[in-house]
Amino acid sequence: MEGLDWKTLKVKTHSLPKGGKKVIKEELTPKQIVQELDKYIVGQKEAKKAVAIALRNRWRRQKLPEELRDEVIPKNILMIGPTGVGKTEIARRLANLVGAPFIKVEATKFTEVGYVGRDVESIIRELAEASFKMVKAEKMEEVQEKAKKLAEEKILDYLVPRKVKRYGTFETFEQEESPAREKFREMLKNGELDNRVIEIEVEEKTAVVGGVIAPGMEDLENQLKDLFSSLAPKKRKRRKTTVKEAMKILQQQEAEKLIDMDEVASEAVYRAENYGIVFIDEIDKVAGKSSGSSPDVSREGVQRDLLPIVEGTTVSTKYGPIKTDHILFIAAGAFHLSKPSDLIPELQGRFPIRVELQPLTKEDFVKILTQPKNALIKQYKALMETEGVELEFTDEAIETIAEIAEEVNEKTENIGARRLHTILERIMEDFSFEAPELKGQHIIIDENLVRSKLKDVVQNEDLTRYIL
Numbered sequence: 116m117e118g119l120d121w122k123t124l125k126v127k128t129h130s131l132p133k134g135g136k137k138v139i140k141e142e143l144t145p146k147q148i149v150q151e152l153d154k155y156i157v158g159q160k161e162a163k164k165a166v167a168i169a170l171r172n173r174w175r176r177q178k179l180p181e182e183l184r185d186e187v188i189p190k191n192i193l194m195i196g197p198t199g200v201g202k203t204e205i206a207r208r209l210a211n212l213v214g215a216p217f218i219k220v221e222a223t224k225f226t227e228v229g230y231v232g233r234d235v236e237s238i239i240r241e242l243a244e245a246s247f248k249m250v251k252a253e254k255m256e257e258v259q260e261k262a263k264k265l266a267e268e269k270i271l272d273y274l275v276p277r278k279v280k281r282y283g284t285f286e287t288f289e290q291e292e293s294p295a296r297e298k299f300r301e302m303l304k305n306g307e308l309d310n311r312v313i314e315i316e317v318e319e320k321t322a323v324v325g326g327v328i329a330p331g332m333e334d335l336e337n338q339l340k341d342l343f344s345s346l347a348p349k350k351r352k353r354r355k356t357t358v359k360e361a362m363k364i365l366q367q368q369e370a371e372k373l374i375d376m377d378e379v380a381s382e383a384v385y386r387a388e389n390y391g392i393v394f395i396d397e398i399d400k401v402a403g404k405s406s407g408s409s410p411d412v413s414r415e416g417v418q419r420d421l422l423p424i425v426e427g428t429t430v431s432t433k434y435g436p437i438k439t440d441h442i443l444f445i446a447a448g449a450f451h452l453s454k455p456s457d458l459i460p461e462l463q464g465r466f467p468i469r470v471e472l473q474p475l476t477k478e479d480f481v482k483i484l485t486q487p488k489n490a491l492i493k494q495y496k497a498l499m500e501t502e503g504v505e506l507e508f509t510d511e512a513i514e515t516i517a518e519i520a521e522e523v524n525e526k527t528e529n530i531g532a533r534r535l536h537t538i539l540e541r542i543m544e545d546f547s548f549e550a551p552e553l554k555g556q557h558i559i560i561d562e563n564l565v566r567s568k569l570k571d572v573v574q575n576e577d578l579t580r581y582i583l
Contacts, residue, residue, distance in 0.1 A: 145171050148212065155208050155489060156201045157482040157532075162470045165192055166209050169443060169468070173390065176441075188440060191425065191465055193398070193455060194447040196472025199531020202447040206394040215390040216246035216383075222446075223400045225417050235420045236430050239439060242391050243432040247383040251374070258373040259366070266365035267303060270358060273313050275299050309359040316351050317364055380434040391442040395421075399448030402457040418459045425465045474524075475531050480517035483532050484508075491535055495543060503554040504546075511562040516542070519569055542568045 143151070148167035149160070156163070169190055176187045194202045203219065210217030218241045225235050255262075275296040302308050356364070401417045424430070427440035446466055455463065475483070484492050492508050499506040520534045542565055546558060 143170075143212070148209070151212050152205060152208055155487050156204050157486065158475070158479050159201050159205065159472050162194055162196075162201070162205055162472050165468050165470045166205055166445070170209065170213060173441075173443065177389070185440075188427070189443045190468050191444040191446070192468045192470060193466035194445065194470050194472060195450050195455060196447075197449050197451075197474055197529050197531055199529075199533040200472045200475055201532070202472060203394065203396060206392065206445050206447075210392050213390070214249070215392050216242055216249055216387050217392045217394070218242050218245050219394040219396060222395050222397045222417065222421075222448075225401075225420070235417070235424055238393055238395075238424065239387075239430040239437055239442075240432045242387050242393060242442070243383060243434050243437055246387040246391065247380060247434055250379050250383045250386065254374040254379055255367075255370045258370050262366045262370035262373060263362075265369040266362055267300070269315075269365050269369075270303065270313070270361055271296055271299055273315055273361075274303075274308070303358070306359075309357065311358045312355055313358055313361055314353050314355050315361050315365065317354050318351055318368060384432075384435045384437055387437050387442070388439075389441055393442055393444050395444060395446040397448055398446040398458070399450040399453050402448070402450070402453040402455070415459060418462050422459070422461050422465070425462065474529060475521075477514075477517045477521045480520050480532070480535060481513055483535060484513050484516065491539055495539065499546070499550060499558075502550040504550055505557045506546075507557065507559045509559065509561045512560045512565050515562045515565045519565075538569065 145164070145167035148170060149163045152163045152167075169192060172187075173189065176184055179187065194205075196202055207217070207219065218238065220238050220241070225233050225238075275293065277293075277296070299308070401414045424439050425444050427438065429436045429438050444466070455469065484490060492513065496506045516535065516538055520538055523538075524530065524534055542560065546553070
């Protein structure tokens with residue numbers, strides 16, 4: 116292949132994270148992002164459009180001159196809509212799509228500083244941890260080939276020890292390989308030694324026992340554990356295992372030795388600052404005007420504590436300080452008992468993009484059951500196939516399930532697409548239980564079967580509330 120610069124190719128390959136996510140991050144247009152989200156989420160075009168624009172703006176920001184780049188802040192998004200319509204799924208799929216550090220937190224888990232509970236800065240520490248794991252996994256992937264060769268040499272050392280030459284007190288291994296070692300190398304590559312048991316030396320991680328720490332101070336406990344485990348000397352122990360398992364263990368150890376953890380930490384901080392996405396769920400639960408005597412006295416305090424994080428501040432993490440100015444925050448809430456205007460004005464101003472997600476209709480339920488890559492009907496078919504049972508849903512049955520889901524959501528609490536899980540479990544309960552005895556059979560789920568399984572429950576409103 117003439118005309119190819121192999122050095123350039125190598126650099127390009129090594130700069131890619133696992134799965135080529137960096138390419139996706141750079142090349143996807145807003146329309147393409149929406150198309151990717153459509154594979155998993157039905158409807159909610161406005162919400163998809165808003166997150167696609169926010170994501171593309173982050174890529175655009177990276178292309179700006181440095182003096183202007185710091186001035187462009189992300190436009191945070193507030194999603195408003197009932198439960199089960201896709202708020203969390205949109206944010207989660209978006210993060211997977213672009214390979215960005217992503218965490219989802221519940222606003223109700225945090226309390227005002229001074230109260231027992233988690234403080235909001237732990238959000239950024241969790242984001243840093245997610246970013247570090249992501250970068251470390253990518254770096255480990257880059258050195259896998261080299262680590263595999265080193266692991267092979269170690270296993271061969273255990274199987275066929277090399278001859279040692281001594282020059283006084285100085286020892287060295289013979290460079291020439293013995294015929295036996297060459298033969299074992301071939302056998303190892305061909306998998307002929309996979310089930311052979313050998314004794315290897317592995318690094319033993321020092322277990323640091325946690326003390327009794329007050330609730331809400333888990334971050335402090337984790338930091339103390341990390342500190343003491345790094346101070347403790349590394350122990351090595353001998354362990355008997357198969358060659359196949361030993362290869363995995365030694366390859367992991369060698370890969371960790373080959374990567375520079377300081378470089379990983381530095382890259383993790385950069386990614387968290389520039390590409391990090393924080394999804395704050397149940398934001399409506401900390402909204403609302405609460406009186407001083409109310410047990411929810413810290414609600415407004417949580418909002419006040421969230422404000423500097425969303426506005427832009429510096430949070431200390433074990434990987435280094437992280438500036439939150441360019442982290443994208445997506446907040447979501449049903450706002451049944453409160454409204455967005457119940458949030459403190461300063462926090463409202465930090466979520467300039469408001470997106471209202473629409474309740475799901477019968478047509479949406481039909482699409483959810485059949486169209487996405489992870490559609491529920493596809494999941495149930497795959498599960499039953501493992502038992503040798505062929506499952507088939509007729510179009511009329513799917514229409515009926517969607518119709519009942521919409522009806523029950525209107526009669527009782529609207530829990531969106533989660534209602535489909537409940538209804539399908541009710542329909543499939545007996546088949547799932549008897550599946551091992553039904554091996555080789557072809558089961559057809561039709562409209563009559565669906566109605567007979569759900570007849571008593573749907574007609575009795577009290578039962579519906581408890582069962583569906």
